[in-house]
Amino acid sequence: MIADAVYTVMFYGFSAAVVILALAAVNMRQLLRAALALMGMLALSAALYIMLRAEFLAGVQILVYVGGIVVLIVFAIMLTRSSELLEDRPRTLTRWYGGVSSILFMLVACGALCTTPFPVQSDAQPAGDEVRKIGLALLEQGSAGYLLPFELISLLLLVAVIGGTVIARKTRPRNQPFTTGGDLRGEAIVQAARGQGDVTPGDRHS
Amino acid sequence: MQFVHTIAAAAATNSTWAPQTLAQRAADSAPHSLWLTAGYFLLAVVGVAALLSFLGMALIYIERKIAAHFQCRLGPTRVGPFGLFQTLADTLKLVFKEDFVPPKADRSLHMLAPFLALLVPVVLLALIPYSPNVQVADLNIGILFITAIGGFGVMGILIAGWSSNNKWSMIGAMRAGAQIISYELSATLALLVVVLFSGTMSLTGIVLSQQDGWWIWRGHAAGFVAFLIYVVASTAELNRTPFDIPEGESELTAGFHTEYSGLRFAFFFLAEFINMFTVSALTATLFLGGWMPFHVGDWAGFNAAMDTIPPGIWFLTKTSMVIFVIMWFRWTFPRLRVDQLMHLEWKVLLPLGFANLFVAAVVVLTELYPYPLAK
Numbered sequence: 001m002i003a004d005a006v007y008t009v010m011f012y013g014f015s016a017a018v019v020i021l022a023l024a025a026v027n028m029r030q031l032l033r034a035a036l037a038l039m040g041m042l043a044l045s046a047a048l049y050i051m052l053r054a055e056f057l058a059g060v061q062i063l064v065y066v067g068g069i070v071v072l073i074v075f076a077i078m079l080t081r082s083s084e085l086l087e088d089r090p091r092t093l094t095r096w097y098g099g100v101s102s103i104l105f106m107l108v109a110c111g112a113l114c115t116t117p118f119p120v121q122s123d124a125q126p127a128g129d130e131v132r133k134i135g136l137a138l139l140e141q142g143s144a145g146y147l148l149p150f151e152l153i154s155l156l157l158l159v160a161v162i163g164g165t166v167i168a169r170k171t172r173p174r175n176q177p178f179t180t181g182g183d184l185r186g187e188a189i190v191q192a193a194r195g196q197g198d199v200t201p202g203d204r205h206s
Numbered sequence: 207m208q209f210v211h212t213i214a215a216a217a218a219t220n221s222t223w224a225p226q227t228l229a230q231r232a233a234d235s236a237p238h239s240l241w242l243t244a245g246y247f248l249l250a251v252v253g254v255a256a257l258l259s260f261l262g263m264a265l266i267y268i269e270r271k272i273a274a275h276f277q278c279r280l281g282p283t284r285v286g287p288f289g290l291f292q293t294l295a296d297t298l299k300l301v302f303k304e305d306f307v308p309p310k311a312d313r314s315l316h317m318l319a320p321f322l323a324l325l326v327p328v329v330l331l332a333l334i335p336y337s338p339n340v341q342v343a344d345l346n347i348g349i350l351f352i353t354a355i356g357g358f359g360v361m362g363i364l365i366a367g368w369s370s371n372n373k374w375s376m377i378g379a380m381r382a383g384a385q386i387i388s389y390e391l392s393a394t395l396a397l398l399v400v401v402l403f404s405g406t407m408s409l410t411g412i413v414l415s416q417q418d419g420w421w422i423w424r425g426h427a428a429g430f431v432a433f434l435i436y437v438v439a440s441t442a443e444l445n446r447t448p449f450d451i452p453e454g455e456s457e458l459t460a461g462f463h464t465e466y467s468g469l470r471f472a473f474f475f476l477a478e479f480i481n482m483f484t485v486s487a488l489t490a491t492l493f494l495g496g497w498m499p500f501h502v503g504d505w506a507g508f509n510a511a512m513d514t515i516p517p518g519i520w521f522l523t524k525t526s527m528v529i530f531v532i533m534w535f536r537w538t539f540p541r542l543r544v545d546q547l548m549h550l551e552w553k554v555l556l557p558l559g560f561a562n563l564f565v566a567a568v569v570v571l572t573e574l575y576p577y578p579l580a581k
């Protein structure tokens with residue numbers, strides 16, 4: 001009885017915090033604070049997963065989103081000058097477009113939520129060993145398994161890693177067809193700007 | 207998949223231990239008495255808080271004493287017997303110091319960062335199995351959760367460096383971030399070896415799986431190499447010497463916490479020491495059998511003698527040994543340069559970790575353990 005009440009209070013508390021932090025992530029005008037609000041929102045939705053007894057999903061959520069993606073976003077903000085830049089105020093017309101389309105999207109989403117039946121299993125018990133089941137399902141070749149998507153994702157990650165390395169490398173490699181020139185192009189831009197006196201050397205590292 | 211089941215079944219039936227966590231007790235008592243549940247909850251909170259403050263005091267004193275004896279000094283001797291109250295005096299001094307926030311700093315983030323840094327070790331303290339009956343909660347995704355939370359830990363440092371609005375802080379934070387994110391890969395690969403061996407991610411399950419031999423030698427060379435990789439990688443994650451370039455004094459003043467003073471600086475300091483404890487405790491739990499006593503094959507008399515030592519003492523002894531080794535590192539190895547640091551991780555530890563994981567998988571699949579499970 002009281003346990004149910006505590007559960008309900010916790011659910012609404014976490015939900016309210018998630019909604020508030022999501023709004024903050026969108027509305028904050030300082031990028032780093034927006035990233036922090038996003039971090040809080042993702043971490044608290046992991047708490048909601050734990051309340052639904054999906055512990056593995058919660059762990060992966062924190063590992064991938066909070067520890068990986070948000071840290072990456074924070075790195076990107078810190079390494080560029082975007083931390084000093086505030087978001088531009090959009091034009092009035094753009095705001096109207098944005099407002100109308102988001103209201104329309106909300107109506108579609110609400111309609112879909114209202115018309116879809118969600119069968120609730122009131123006595124749903126967690127299997128207990130869900131991690132092992134997920135692992136076996138990922139390696140299963142039959143119709144119930146996910147071996148092909150699993151292997152495809154690893155290929156995709158490999159491509160992303162190699163692509164990132166190619167883009168980030170500083171020296172232009174000889175006899176290699178795939179290169180963007182890396183930093184060299186950026187250095188050329190900075191050199192040109194320095195020549196015109198627009199950028200002082202110390203100005204770039206703030 | 208047979209091997210997984212044999213190990214799990216052996217751990218379940220063979221076990222003379224019946225571990226019970228505080229969370230389990232609280233859940234069991236909920237139908238009878240909510241006051242008891244609330245009591246267990248309170249006990250967990252108070253216990254973790256007490257452990258946190260005690261460890262902070264004790265580890266700082268021990269570090270100073272060990273450092274002093276490595277350098278043929280005596281260390282703190284004046285405040286209290288053997289200088290035992292030195293840390294207390296230092297903490298009091300820090301409490302009364304001005305809590306200074308630089309005028310151009312991002313005030314609220316500057317205030318928030320120390321709490322973020324301290325959050326991770328506090329959560330980890332609740333997950334460590336200290337003894338069969340002393341553990342706040344045992345998650346069935348324990349290892350995954352520890353890895354996830356560990357990645358979260360870098361945020362406090364990054365935010366501290368950025369919000370200070372100081373170049374030294376910023377460079378220190380970026381170095382710390384790059385270092386922690388890089389070495390996390392190797393540490394996770396080493397943890398995966400243990401998960402592979404024990405067939406479970408729960409920390410108590412891992413301790414129980416080491417009843418017939420600790421993973422450091424039951425897993426052939428793979429267990430030992432994983433142990434070495436984990437100790438090196440987690441020392442780097444701790445930002446301790448020889449991996450302390452984020453706060454290299456000669457280059458960066460104090461790195462990410464240059465602009466912190468008073469109690470907020472103490473928080474970073476405390477977080478660092480508690481992190482050292484949690485890393486040592488996890489090393490002991492994963493590779494050295496946790497609270498499991500030392501047993502040798504079928505020497506019944508020897509094993510019975512070892513069983514008379516309480517599991518809590520075993521855990522404490524193993525953890526203190528790892529802590530001593532980490533402190534020993536500090537006075538043995540010189541600080542690495544940034545390029546050496548990255549070279550060590552990406553060109554040495556990471557390929558070694560992958561190869562080691564492969565070897566471990568072969569060992570588990572062929573069940574070629576040097577000490578087979580007693581069936």
